[in-house]
Amino acid sequence: MSTVPKREEVAKEFQWELEHIFESEKAWDQEYDQVKALIPQLAAFQGKLSSAAEVNKCFELEDTLSISLERLYVYANMRLHQNMANTKYQALSEKARKINVSASEALSFITPEILALTNDELDALINNEQLKKYRHSLEEMKRSKAHILTQAEEALMAQVSNISSSPNNIFSMLNNADMKFPKVKNEKGVEVELTHGTYIQFLESKNREVRQEAFKAVYATYGSLKNTLGATFSANVNKNLFYAKARKYDSVLDMYLYGDNVPTSVYTNLIDTIHENLPLMYRYMELRKKLLGVDELHMYDLFAPLVDEFDMNITYDQAKSIVEESLQPLGEQYLSVLKEGLNSGWIDVYENEGKRSGAYSWGAYGTHPYVLLNHNDNLNSMFTLTHEMGHALHSYHSDEAQNYRDAQYPIFLAEVASTLNEALLMDYLLKKSTDPKEKLYLLTYYADQFRTTVFRQTMFAEFEKIVHERTEQGESLTPEDLSSIYYDLNVLYYGKGVKVDEDIAMEWARIPHFYTSFYVYKYATGFSAATSFSKQILDEGEPAVERYLGFLKSGGSDYPIEILKRAGVDMSSPEPIQQAMSVFEDLISQMEELVK
CATH class of the missing domain: 1.10.1370.20 (Oligoendopeptidase f, C-terminal domain)
Structure with a gap:
């Protein structure tokens, strides 16, 4: 029987409160509908992004959309991460992904249209007081202009991008799917399968013979495929060379x-x-x-x-206390926010059935960030807490x-x-x-x-x-x-x-x-x-x-x-x-x- 609890068996005080993003799924649905209605409004700006007034209105609409899309996407996926097997949240996550794709397509004209302006026209937008809060964005667009090609060349580069991912895809398939390592003896002298996941465990063994055998087995396996791996690696380097030359770096x-x-x-x-x-x-x-x-x-x-x-x-409560104490040098302003984060529903603490592994910090603009943990009562977990x-x-x-x-x-x-x-x-x-x-x-x-x-x-x-x-x-x-x-x-x-x-x-x-x-x-x-x-x-x-x-x-x-x-x-x-x-x-x- 599994010792990992089900989600509903974890005490609420150790669960994050996603209600801070959306108080209910009904509220999520309402914002989704609002975003869906906003996306078509972007088309009205196409061909008009030369005046500061139009650029300002377009960017404001883009920001409104992006903030909502981020909230929708983050909420749906964090709900899913509570239990990856939950089909309801799988569907919600997919719904959020699809509307993000639709929005990206609708927004795709903005950067090329602004970059079609002359440098003088771009400078005028950058220095326009009405666009002050967008100055850094516009400067970034102008900076990238030197490496943007003609429309026909960019279309060709877009087609090449399908090929350019091949070296990485081939390496990934070879490394993760096709490569098989031999069996090696563990500390008990039992032959077990060597994998990417167990390799580091073998290297951390106190038994030197176990470390040596695993080390030699891994590199003998890579050595037996050196020509294929070398060709794949070189293809990636040559791809980089092609892009650098084509984009004039x-x-x-x-x-x-x-x-x-x-x-x-x-x-x-x-x-x-x-x-x-x-x-x-x-x-x-x-x-x-x-x-x-x-x-x-x-x-x-x-x-x-x-x-x-x-x-x-180190229990979770002790870890929180030690982390707080260790960050005293950062002063009261930092510590007050830290304490709020540690005690106000920002953190999902313990593992439960189906929960996403690992740890991360994530969130949406306009709401506080969240932290996902899979806490164990040890030193590593305390360092993970302070890191996130x-x-x-x-x-x-x-x-x-x-x-x-x-x-x-x-x-x-x-x-x-x-x-x-x-x-x-x-x-x-x-x-x-x-x-x-x-x-x-x-x-x-x-x-x-x-x-x-x-x-x-x-x-x-x-x-x-x-x-x-x-x-x-x-x-x-x-x-x-x-x-x-x-x-x-x-x-x-x-x-x-x-x-x-x-x-x-x-x-x-x-x-x-x-x-x-x-x-x-x-x-x-x-x-x-x-x-x-x-x-x-x-x-x-x-x-x-x-x-x-x-x-x-x-x-x-x-x-x-x-x-x-x-x-x-x-x-x-x-x-x-x-x-x-x-x-x-x-x-x-x-x-x-x-x-x-």
Whole structure:
């Protein structure tokens, strides 16, 4: 019999209150009908978007529609996430999806029509006082104009988009559906099937032979398909090259950073600064070797637990209390909203039958954000709570301070507030801890976040950069070339203290993020920015808190680099990454002290 409760068996105090969006499903239906009636009104603006008055009225109607569509979609899907098997909410979710598609089609003329204006006409709209609240939107449209093609060329590009998704689709099918790994022995010596899901569990095994066998089995499997995987990977790189040339970008890297208006120097600066700090990674690897008690540290040892699992039983109420306490440095203004969120129906706490797995923060403009959890009474769940509340309070402050269009912050900024909360929680726990075993457990937990989120993601980012640059220079890349580049990067990043096994050369073939090109660097920059913020807040107090609250309230009202810069984190300079590295160095020093 399942121990997971049914939805109706979960106490109301642990369920979110979606009535804050719509008080009833009747109210949802009424808003749906209003939206359906509004969509046809958009057609009246077609061919008229050259005057400020018409653009203003059109944008106002678009905003009204978009806000309602968001509310409809979010409510329907959050109801569905309570129990994915609920057919009533499956239908409601599909209804919301379809009306969003209809609205997108009806809105599709707006951007091309405005972009058909001359630069002088666009400037006149941008500087028109009547369109003041739409200035950033219009500036963004103008900025993209240089890379918009003729109508006939755009039609052709739209047809090509069906083909351009093929490398990702082929990789996904091969990786998730067709690839079969051999059976390996678990810690009890029983042969069990190796899967993507169980691989990390094997790497976290205390038994070194189990780790090694799983590691070798995974990369032997990828190696047996290296030609197909190499051709798929190269097809994705060549697709990127085609789009960059067709849309007149200087490089593929320039194209992928253009959306966030991030200079390529931010990307190269990240790599250069991490290179300067690789001796810290080498120190951490020596420490890992010492803690594991091995003569040689192999690649399959990098996820092995360094200390025995420290059992931290933390109830949900305790987690809430500790999170509140740990975020005291952010001041009363932040804490009052946090307390409201923790105690006023924002959070769906526990797992129930059919509930969506994982955790997220989501919501609709005009209502407070919500958080979905599947809480367990442990350390990980407490970190998940503070992480998701970081997202929620970022959205709350952005929505409160900005109009609809400027409230949505870009992905480049999305993980900063959540990771900052985690950094403050970790700082609080380390300062409170008196048990050396507990302290070492926390330090290794945090140090591994630096290793995987900053160093490893930067290594991925450097691999993407090298591969695309070589292709742009006319070089062809065989699977052997890709493996050679990847292996050399591992040697560089992990240093002489690690025996870099030949098998790792095939790891490039199993990273799905490489098919969402030049994305992974955002994990490293986001983590660095958050660590920099936390260091400033803990060192400076109120002035840094004020700057940080200004960041939260900025939403997407400016370009991400500018928003961060105003708040005291200049990602175009090495400083935030250096500040993060100084925190990492402090962790290593504390660990070295504990294991003398």
